[in-house]
């Protein structure tokens with residue numbers, strides 16, 4: 001069986017679908033020399049706040065820095081603990097350490113692959129200051145339970161929405177539950193720029209002002225040279241903002257198509273022995289940044305797909321608690337049994353709005369033949 005190579009994501013196909021608008025937007029930024037901050041950045045911030053239903057959007061250089069900015073401006077630092085999921089990209093946790101606090105990792109839910117609220121509750125100590133809920137793979141975390149834990153223990157709830165732009169939990173946009181939420185606009189994300197880019201949303205005006213200042217070297221709102229604190233340099237540039245403004249109006253359609261693709265995979269694979277298709281949390285709108293199967297014969301399926309020119313990956317090959325970087329935290333596989341098992345079973349298949357049904361048929365046949 002021959003077929004074209006199928007990438008994990010196809011950024012070029014998306015560019016071709018918007019080429020005239022993207023090229024014109026980038027040319028305008030260059031013509032206006034509006035490289036850093038300026039009208040394109042302000043416009044995107046307003047548009048993204050509107051799209052997410054938040055009062056404030058603070059753009060920044062990337063999704064990693066976004067979490068760092070939130071942590072620092074919530075005053076989280078030495079002596080504090082921050083609980084988050086065992087399954088995320090290291091951005092979620094490295095900034096906790098950089099802020100001076102201690103990372104605490106909880107196991108994940110077997111069905112939904114996100115932070116398990118029971119494990120979070122068990123990990124709360126008098127030093128806990130915040131929970132970072134990651135809406136991993138595009139699936140909303142269990143917000144009712146996590147909000148309840150935060151309320152009872154007086155903790156900040158931060159949402160890492162890097163993989164879940166415009167996902168909904170029980171009819172409400174993710175990113176609007178916690179005190180602040182962070183986004184990555186890395187090129188491969190559901191809403192991706194043409195380089196690094198990130199943003200923070202919040203409804204807390206005082207926090208928004210502090211975060212905006214901190215991200216720009218601590219400058220006061222009125223004068224760039226009047227530093228009210230030491231900060232960091234984390235700015236979105238004009239070209240990225242202009243690209244994001246062209247793409248944002250298409251995001252809902254792209255997410256809808258991702259859901260269709262996911263449903264297409266799930267329908268084709270639903271009764272295949274040895275294959276567990278992803279479940280959608282009831283009442284939620286998953287945006288399928290990633291379509292992750294769990295497979296009895298994961299390595300055999302992965303090798304067969306790769307041999308046929310189908311790119312796959314694992315989110316993530318080594319979960320956070322088992323990384324060399326976190327050896328000092330002392331987690332064991334026995335202590336985190338769900339993520340330890342998922343690590344052996346996970347496989348992420350190609351998903352992007354432009355993938356065709358013929359591509360899906362091709363991928364599915366290989367999965368079926370090797371499961």
Ligand SMILES: Cc1ncc(COP(=O)(O)O)c(C=O)c1O
Nearest residue numbers: 062063064089091162184185186
């Ligand atoms: C869950 C999660 N959080 C944070 C980030 C960090 O985003 P960035 O790459 O823009 O720094 C990513 C990016 O991969 C991510 O997947």
